[in-house]
Amino acid sequence: MHLECETFNTFLSQTTFSEVNDSLPHVSFPLLIRNHNYEILGVLDEPQFWKGIAIENWGGIVDVYMDQDFTLYDSWEQLVSEKGKWSTYSILKKERHRFQIYSKAMLHEYLYKQIKDDFDKVHIMLENIKQENNEFRQIINASYDEIFVSNGEGDVLFVSEACKKITGFPPEIFVGKNMKELVEEGIIPNSVTLKVMKSHRTESSQQEYLNGRKVIVTGKPIFTEDGKLHRVIINTRDITELIELQHKLEVVNAIMQKNNVLITKKGDLITKSNKMNRILELIERVAPLDSSILIEGESGVGKGVLAKLIHDLSPRKNKEFVQVNCGAIPISLIESELFGYEGGAYTGAKKSGKKGLVELADGGTLFLDEIGELPLDVQVKLLNLVQDKVFKRLGGNISKRVDIRIVSATNRDLKSMVKSGKFREDLYYRLHVVPVHIPPLRERKEEIELLIQRFLYQYNKEYHLDVSFTESVLEALTEYNWPGNVRELENLIEQLVVTSHNQVIHPEDLPDYLKPKKKMQPITALGIIPLKQAVEEVEKQVLSHALKKYHSSRKMAKVLEVNQTTIIRKLKKYNMNNDLEE
Template identity: 45%
Template sequence: MKNDKITEPDYDAVLELESVRKLNLELDSIINNSYDGIWVMDGNGLTLRVNKTYEKFSGIRIQEVLGRNIHDLVSEGYFSDSAAIHVLKEKRPVTIIHEIKTGKKAMVTASPIFDEHGEIWRIVANVRDITELIGLKEKLEAIEAESRRYQEELEQLKRTRLVSEEMISVSSSMKIVLEAANRVAGVDSTVLVLGESGVGKGVLAKLIHQASKRQTGPMITINCAALPESLLESELFGYEKGTFTGALKEGKQGLIELADKGTLFLDEIAELPLHLQTKLLQVIQDQKFYRLGGRKTIDIDVRIIAATNRDLLQMVREGRFREDLYYRLHVVPITIPPLRERKDDILPLSLYFLQKFNQKYGYAKKIPTEVADFLTSYEWPGNVRELENLIERLVVMSGANTIALMELPKAILKDQLRLKALPDSNAQVHPDHYLISVSKQSTFKAALEELEKQLIMNALHEHGSCRRAALHLGMHHSTLARKCKQYEIILA
């Protein structure tokens, strides 16, 4: 009978095989549970093992590549490149990013394992799916590009907002002015602002500075007509100690020097004396100057904005303004039209100033339609400055919450009210008569109320008290008080 008993050497072999099996299971378990894909090749690039992680993210089945050479797989388009091929050539670890045929992108680090003879025995490639990472990177780059675009748009909107808040305008002519101001704010070109007195040349210069890259630097303003010639030079250029009697012991910085890294606004530049025009030309050309009594040049970085209501070119022809300075200043001319040429802006400006002074003085005054019509029709020789001053005066001095027509200055009433109210434009208003105006759109009831209101306002203004005004109008003073309340007329 055959002996089935296992001999001791056979038993050891079984134990060894069982141990090897367990080790293989352990190795398979470790490799297949790795976060990275793992691809193992022999020294010739033949695929020996691929884990399930790689199969899962790449979309390539293990059976497709097992036992196949990496060179063939690249040739067949499984990958755009192979780190293992580079390892076989260079005999060192290599990291690359390649694209898998399924569209996935992977970062591969392939490392050689050498035998005792220094030859490549195995190549182990760690493969990480970076498709999502690259997608996030591309999204981040797109977001950053969008953010830069939004930032540029925000800066542009900021410049536009600054202009809109400070310089109210709806007219097409002023929109052209503001667009030009926005464009020139982005560069350092010299600007010459032209226009009549009171149109807002100083305001526009301020807005250009605020919207420029110099906005964090100083804006120094000097009115060339406001100082005598003897003081103007020292104020502009400063002086060294001991330059003249009465000078400060330590000397003094000039306004040009104080404007370093900022903007120097020279208002009424036409009034600058000829010898100072020469010195200013050097500042604009060379960005350097001498203080009075100084021997050392002072370097500066300053942007020049000048303004005038004069015809500089005519002054050049007459020899009263340097031609070379004129052309240095005339790099970017911006002309602000007078208010009479942009009547669309009168009402928005009036309402803006009304709100401003109501807030300042704690009132709630209103401008009725008939007053607004007269404001719009007036020529405004003093331009925006004149309009602002008038609105402040009306807010402060008006006796009612609604500003009455007769509270407008005589200049406006004389030029506008008479022409609108009387059929004969040459007729004169009798000194014993009141001049009353009613809107063409008024109903009969509204016209009577407006007539009554204006009569009461005029009587109160002329007679100074409620009792005397009531007596003049032939009504009881309590009736007058009730009507004043009805029409929001404030009794002194």
């Protein structure tokens, strides 16, 4: 687009066509015509050059045919600012008598291209803004909360899709209307937007819509730079279910209070047993201290859960909680696993050695589960750890000190083991500073249903199901003695949730050992009757029950401890032999 004209592209006034023609191999059109003072007089383009030759032959001079419609500019910015009001030629001054020359057609082409480029850029920007706006709308519409936007005069500009669920109306009902109009129509009660417009500050209010939905509405003002109210942004959150849940909770609490029932939840442990509540009170008192705690109880009662609760209630809660199952580690490895080992301590050991679980618990809590399974030689090293918080790695001679709190647990009778020489007495008393005995689940049946509901909720949520139990199932589970305690109960609930074909679990869906047994009708005599008649009546009832269950004279005779012929004779006497299979 640029033609840069050097000094030899300029010709003096009064130059002939013949002289210009001699220079044509070295110059190009258009040519600038100047005087001796380097003042530009005009522009000679190629068509005018050949026209002059045709009319005046080679002796004609360039001045006659040069175009004097030109404008000189000192800068490109000055030239461009004309925006279409250019002369036939626009000449831009450069240094040392050099020029750039542009025809009007060239500049119009440049202007058109600039406008087209700017238009293309604006179009791309608009498309990007449109896409971003669509994405923003999708994000806003994905929210469960309703977003409501009005201008400073209360005219509704935007409402998210959540309004359909919250108000019962589509966004079109609101957009384009003024808030005062919506209030007058009764669609919006107690408008927070109008409050914000009046106060010019954030406002909140609880409302109830015509469809019964209860909401919390929060409005925030947005101002222009000069302080005028520009927008009001409203966030509406549906709290209907929350209020209903709160009401149910209040009812439950009232019932519990009436029946003097206290439910306690600490960490992962939940209970309404008086025995367990007393244990929790003890734990809250001793957890902040570093005294050793020995938790005793049958397998599955929740000793590990209680140990973790002790850690979480202690100042060490942000440090490591290291659990060691002493019964699960082979005897040959238990010392190296607990205390670690030095390089080369035994064949196959790492050259750099290895930290044990005791070192990993430094600063935190070491939980020794099933401590009654520890061999006596390891008990000696453990005694030093409990007493002085020092130990030596396997194969090492250097004593290491650790800052740990020791909690131990067992399902065995450690006192009996002490008497039989299977557990060190000194270690027992070091661990037994704070004894905690967790009663088996059969001794705290009052919390079985609470645990059932807790595990049912947990596994329904985990597997995205909605399984429930009938009252008969809850009764059967409550009556069972649970030899495996809470662990057995939890495993059964998970099993029932994931394997049931029905959404509601009935007694027949339970394992055989949990199915309620049919109650045998009692054997009774009808009032005061002759003794012989009473004996016959009782005998008849006993035979009837036995026949329904066994259908066999041989089996009946064995159970009733008489010979088979007696059974057959008695059944025949009472006309009951028709149901006999043999």
